[in-house]
Amino acid sequence: MENKRELFQSMVKRFGLLNKNCCMVGDMEISLVQSHILYEIDKRQTPSMQEVADALATDLSTFSRQIQTLIKMNLVTKSPSEADKRIYVLQLTTEGKFAATVIQEGIETHLDEIFSHLNEFEREIVLQSMQLLNQAMAKSTVCCKPMF
Amino acid sequence: MENKRELFQSMVKRFGLLNKNCCMVGDMEISLVQSHILYEIDKRQTPSMQEVADALATDLSTFSRQIQTLIKMNLVTKSPSEADKRIYVLQLTTEGKFAATVIQEGIETHLDEIFSHLNEFEREIVLQSMQLLNQAMAKSTVCCKPMF
């Protein structure tokens, strides 16, 4: 098999489907993008809007509105930065942190299930390979300029 | 590193970015979804609408309109099936086939560039790993029901 694109595409599609309907937390419906935003905020310590928008490669205007709805949902807070008044700093609420955790656990469970179809050796090698691949992508000139 | 989700997510995001602005063929702007449709039609022999819509996990009504614009762009033809008159059969026009090829080559070039940051051994192992992973996903119960 020499068709890399095919490999990538079906993997990406499958991961997307896995993510798709993952995001019911209690009685709250959380969309795919929203789950990504929660994830990125959780990963960082009080990031700015820009920071997260960049990480997600989303237009800031789009992101601004997405944050607005997350605030309405009581999952995120946005407070003006002390140091620089242009900047707003994002944080998860308790509810938001909870949601992020539930989603994270759900996805990890799914991924574990997938990896359970591999033996110990394969599992190891696949994980290492993905890291290698990510590093290679990070080095690439054609790939992913707007990423950290 | 034990965070599989992180690995997947950044890989998926990067591949998405790579795909994103890949799709100028001559003076024709081809969107990401459109390139996926061309790809799926190209891969199959005269598929039905359903077949491709399923492969892309898209709603048939959305897909119907997408095909309409591809027909207007002269990239795809849609002809009624002989066997079953409910079914329409899709095919790439010469222009569509050309576009699909150009896009495919562009993406393969990008992927090759990425893989060039790995040595021969790593390259081999990464490709094999991706195949393993795809197979594991295909076996999974949680992943990807609508995929063949």
Place this chain on the structure above:
DNA sequence: AATTAATACTTGCAAAAATCAAGTTTTATT
């Protein structure tokens, strides 16, 4: 110190995409 330029963000508008419900035509089932 004053202007100019740049950064961080919001809002309006318009285009693209997705979803839901209803309708048509043809084939399968009972």
Place this chain on the structure above:
DNA sequence: AATAAAACTTGATTTTTGCAAGTATTAATT
């Protein structure tokens, strides 16, 4: 024959997205 199901289309609505323009604040330039 009658009913149900499948494959598709269209209409109406909503969601998502991106661009352009605007505001407020900070940094750079002269």
